[in-house]
Amino acid sequence: MAIVLDRLSKSFGAQNIVDQVSLEIARGELFVLLGASGSGKSTILRLIAGLTQPTGGRIILNGRDVTALPPQQRGTGFVFQNYSIFRHMSVADNIEFGMMVQKVPKPEREDKRDELLDLVGLTGLGDRYANQLSGGQQQRVALARALAYEPNVLLLDEPFGALDVKIRERLRRTLKEIQGRLGITTILVTHDQEEALNVADRIGIIEHGHLLEVDRPEALYARPRSLFAATFLGTGTVLVGRALGGRAQFGDFSLPIPEEMPITEGSRALVLFRPEQVVLSSEKPDSDLPVIGRGTIIGQNFAGAARRLQLRLPRLKSTRQIAPPLPFGEEGLLVEAVVPAEVGLDGKDIWVGLRGWHILNHPKPRLLLYDAGAGPAATLNIGKHLMDRVNASATVLGVTDESEAGLDLIAALRSQKEVDLSRAVKCLRYGRPAEQIACEYAEALYEMVVVAVDYQHKTERDRLGETVHGVLAMTNAAVLVVKKEPEKYRRMLICTATGEAGKNNVRVGGRLARRLGIPSTLLHVASGSDSATRSALNHLHLASATLRAMDVSNNIHIRPAKNPVAGILAEAREGEYDLVVVGSHGPGSRPPFALEETTLRVLAEAAQPVLVVPAEEV
Amino acid sequence: MSQDVPDVPTAQTRHPSAIAPVGLLVLVLLPLLLMPLAAIFIFAFEGGFSTFITALKSPDAIFALRFSLFIAFSTAAVNAVLGTFAAYVLSKYRFPGEKPLGIVVNLPVAIPTVVVGTSLLLLWGPIGLLGIFLGKFGLEPMFTPFGVLLAHLFVTFPYMLGSVKPVLDELEATYEEAAYTMGASRWQTFRYVILPALRGGLFTGTLLTFAHSLGEFGATVLVSGNLRLRTQTAPLYIFAQFEAGNVANANAVAAVLAVLSFVIFFFLLQYTGGQGRRA
Numbered sequence: 001m002a003i004v005l006d007r008l009s010k011s012f013g014a015q016n017i018v019d020q021v022s023l024e025i026a027r028g029e030l031f032v033l034l035g036a037s038g039s040g041k042s043t044i045l046r047l048i049a050g051l052t053q054p055t056g057g058r059i060i061l062n063g064r065d066v067t068a069l070p071p072q073q074r075g076t077g078f079v080f081q082n083y084s085i086f087r088h089m090s091v092a093d094n095i096e097f098g099m100m101v102q103k104v105p106k107p108e109r110e111d112k113r114d115e116l117l118d119l120v121g122l123t124g125l126g127d128r129y130a131n132q133l134s135g136g137q138q139q140r141v142a143l144a145r146a147l148a149y150e151p152n153v154l155l156l157d158e159p160f161g162a163l164d165v166k167i168r169e170r171l172r173r174t175l176k177e178i179q180g181r182l183g184i185t186t187i188l189v190t191h192d193q194e195e196a197l198n199v200a201d202r203i204g205i206i207e208h209g210h211l212l213e214v215d216r217p218e219a220l221y222a223r224p225r226s227l228f229a230a231t232f233l234g235t236g237t238v239l240v241g242r243a244l245g246g247r248a249q250f251g252d253f254s255l256p257i258p259e260e261m262p263i264t265e266g267s268r269a270l271v272l273f274r275p276e277q278v279v280l281s282s283e284k285p286d287s288d289l290p291v292i293g294r295g296t297i298i299g300q301n302f303a304g305a306a307r308r309l310q311l312r313l314p315r316l317k318s319t320r321q322i323a324p325p326l327p328f329g330e331e332g333l334l335v336e337a338v339v340p341a342e343v344g345l346d347g348k349d350i351w352v353g354l355r356g357w358h359i360l361n362h363p364k365p366r367l368l369l370y371d372a373g374a375g376p377a378a379t380l381n382i383g384k385h386l387m388d389r390v391n392a393s394a395t396v397l398g399v400t401d402e403s404e405a406g407l408d409l410i411a412a413l414r415s416q417k418e419v420d421l422s423r424a425v426k427c428l429r430y431g432r433p434a435e436q437i438a439c440e441y442a443e444a445l446y447e448m449v450v451v452a453v454d455y456q457h458k459t460e461r462d463r464l465g466e467t468v469h470g471v472l473a474m475t476n477a478a479v480l481v482v483k484k485e486p487e488k489y490r491r492m493l494i495c496t497a498t499g500e501a502g503k504n505n506v507r508v509g510g511r512l513a514r515r516l517g518i519p520s521t522l523l524h525v526a527s528g529s530d531s532a533t534r535s536a537l538n539h540l541h542l543a544s545a546t547l548r549a550m551d552v553s554n555n556i557h558i559r560p561a562k563n564p565v566a567g568i569l570a571e572a573r574e575g576e577y578d579l580v581v582v583g584s585h586g587p588g589s590r591p592p593f594a595l596e597e598t599t600l601r602v603l604a605e606a607a608q609p610v611l612v613v614p615a616e617e618v
Numbered sequence: 619m620s621q622d623v624p625d626v627p628t629a630q631t632r633h634p635s636a637i638a639p640v641g642l643l644v645l646v647l648l649p650l651l652l653m654p655l656a657a658i659f660i661f662a663f664e665g666g667f668s669t670f671i672t673a674l675k676s677p678d679a680i681f682a683l684r685f686s687l688f689i690a691f692s693t694a695a696v697n698a699v700l701g702t703f704a705a706y707v708l709s710k711y712r713f714p715g716e717k718p719l720g721i722v723v724n725l726p727v728a729i730p731t732v733v734v735g736t737s738l739l740l741l742w743g744p745i746g747l748l749g750i751f752l753g754k755f756g757l758e759p760m761f762t763p764f765g766v767l768l769a770h771l772f773v774t775f776p777y778m779l780g781s782v783k784p785v786l787d788e789l790e791a792t793y794e795e796a797a798y799t800m801g802a803s804r805w806q807t808f809r810y811v812i813l814p815a816l817r818g819g820l821f822t823g824t825l826l827t828f829a830h831s832l833g834e835f836g837a838t839v840l841v842s843g844n845l846r847l848r849t850q851t852a853p854l855y856i857f858a859q860f861e862a863g864n865v866a867n868a869n870a871v872a873a874v875l876a877v878l879s880f881v882i883f884f885f886l887l888q889y890t891g892g893q894g895r896r897a
Binding site for chain 1: 797799814
């Protein structure tokens with residue numbers, strides 16, 4: 001193996017930029033690290049080159065452990081996105097620089113330099129300076145410079161990011177060719193999925209510092225294991241249904257689940273199909289292709305050889321669409337298809353079938369349950385209920401500030417008498433609860449955090465307690481604040497306001513309602529004398545459609561009241577609700593302990609558990 | 619860029635209404651800048667060329683001019699190293715107290731030079747904190763050329779820093795990192811990659827330092843003790859001759875200083891102008 005990363009980690013404070021990444025790259029391989037910006041992919045490259053020091057793990061290059069070595073002794077060639085050509089040196093001097101500091105004799109240096117100029121297609125431009133070269137030419141110089149002293153591995157950090165499409169394509173080809181000819185082990189970092197599919201021998205997908213999946217481009221495209229990989233690499237439709245009798249059910253149509261797929265009966269099942277796997281016909285196909293339904297073409301893009309179509313289909317029962325993301329208020333099913341450009345299709349009543357698909361192994365939703373150890377076990381009971389009901393996995397977190405009390409706490413967590421939480425992971429942290437919950441959330445990305453109101457530490461003025469305040473201020477998670485646990489889950493109250501923030505309440509609340517299988521009421525509080533405005537009515541109408549698309553039955557309630565808080569509390573008191581959903585602002589717009597007043601008052605005064613949804617998608 | 623563009627008069631230069639504001643500017647500048655500058659030369663040559671030469675040939679005048687040049691060169695040389703080092707540290711490292719330090723190193727521009735002189739005397743002088751200690755070893759830095767150099771270093775320090783640091787700030791961090799990955803040591807990186815990129819800043823900083831040192835008066839007058847043939851710089855000589863009523867002597871040296879400053883300024887403009895064209 002040319003490059004071995006062994007549980008490589010890098011964190012800044014509580015933030016894990018790179019989290020336990022292990023990877024083996026064979027000699028001569030062109031490996032692409034693909035991820036969104038901020039995913040930690042560039043940091044991995046810098047760690048390998050020694051430009052950043054890891055906080056854990058080892059780096060082995062060609063069998064040599066280089067973890068503790070300075071960049072000078074690692075023998076890596078590094079190409080930066082901004083080229084970093086030395087401006088006061090000619091192209092020739094730039095290329096010779098590495099050999100010069102390594103005291104390679106002049107004639108040898110010049111031979112090598114000419115050879116490299118030939119290789120990257122810059123013959124005769126050795127006397128130029130950076131400001132006399134185009135971006136593409138500068139990057140070719142950077143590539144030649146990084147190859148000049150014959151490094152063990154070549155590291156490229158978004159090398160073509162700053163170039164325009166045509167040049168990018170040409171350089172990609174040049175790189176692939178040179179890499180193949182020299183047989184040099186290469187890691188290329190990019191956020192461009194097309195680039196990754198194009199050049200890679202293998203692709204590694206990075207998200208939030210985790211290496212999610214590694215495979216050949218073809219395999220990763222056709223059979224991704226994670227939802228992230230499925231939606232990040234290429235386009236396609238992803239639907240969530242339910243596993244029943246060995247088949248994945250999506251309303252009236254079902255697909256067989258492969259035997260090796262460990263999906264338990266009754267749990268969620270995901271299917272991915274790519275645009276080119278969608279078959280369109282104007283008559284009912286008589287072959288035994290699975291048919292999703294009949295749809296209408298709502299948009300087309302002509303792309304030379306092919307035509308991309310967007311179709312709307314009536315929604316499928318007990319099915320939710322994940323990708324492409326439905327616009328707010330969309331009730332139907334949106335499917336993309338690719339057909340040859342010359343195929344003409346009528347706009348309506350088109351049969352949509354599948355010639356291929358891939359059942360995804362979707363991880364269970366993850367819950368983070370915070371338990372203070374003593375006091376009522378409301379969080380644990382709710383957690384247990386959710387685990388059973390939605391087949392979630394949970395982590396029970398205990399936090400203490402003393403090391404001795406930690407043992408007692410962990411013992412208490414283990415022997416939860418009244419609640420059977422044997423399937424949950426137990427975890428102990430030291431410090432202040434709110435901070436530690438925020439850390440745990442940031443590190444492992446839970447779908448929801450469940451916290452109980454701290455009855456021991458609440459005061460007259462602050463009725464929620466420090467922990468609830470802290471968690472709401474420090475995380476951008478959906479936080480379920482529990483008081484006493486409801487006996488049954490029958491109905492959910494979603495309080496929604498107009499605007500982008502109000503949309504997320506509906507989405508996140510709806511997802512929970514769907515999993516719990518309960519109906520919900522959309523509440524709009526009309527304050528003042530006038531009834532609901534036109535924009536509010538429109539918003540409610542779209543919200544209702546959005547919930548229907550998730551297969552959550554719902555009704556709309558408009559309630560006049562003095563102010564939103566009074567309206568929400570009155571509705572929560574009078575209706576038969578077991579869960580209340582309210583919105584808040586994300587941490588970006590809320591400094592610690594400056595939550596929106598409405599949210600805080602509803603939290604403090606409602607009797608039900610309250611789910612606080614951040615304004616941004618989680 | 620503009621080199622390649624043929625010389626077409628721009629709209630602004632052709633604009634007729636430019637005459638009024640430009641005329642007003644010249645009118646304001648006339649008594650403020652232009653006439654005083656002319657006065658130096660008119661008075662220097664008032665008694666004829668031979669008087670001018672005689673005035674310059676006095677041992678005091680020759681010493682003052684040579685001493686001033688010597689101090690200016692030394693100051694520029696020491697500050698080139700010191701200022702670059704300070705700029706490098708301030709630009710490349712992030713540390714607590716970075717902001718206050720950044721203010722402190724620029725403070726000499728804001729402090730009146732007489733105050734600088736006083737503070738140096740209070741520290742290094744015969745009754746100063748360090749002065750008493752050094753006195754035990756028979757060292758008296760004040761009222762010596764070394765004292766003058768010290769004062770000049772203090773006063774001119776921000777100029778070098780101010781010319782070099784912005785250039786360093788603009789150099790991407792990846793510049794150095796690229797050199798490291800190619801096997802260059804810290805020193806090699808500095809020598810072959812950073813320093814050449816700093817050439818322009820160093821040149822400007824050196825000229826600025828040199829010019830300021832040549833004309834420094836406030837701090838020098840206190841720190842040097844104004845000892846003729848020992849620590850008397852050209853500006854001090856001019857002042858002393860004026861006080862004594864020898865206006866011709868003062869004017870002769872003043873004219874030489876003015877010419878020197880013009881030459882330096884010419885180079886400075888040439889260089890910065892050239893840079894602007896290349897950018």
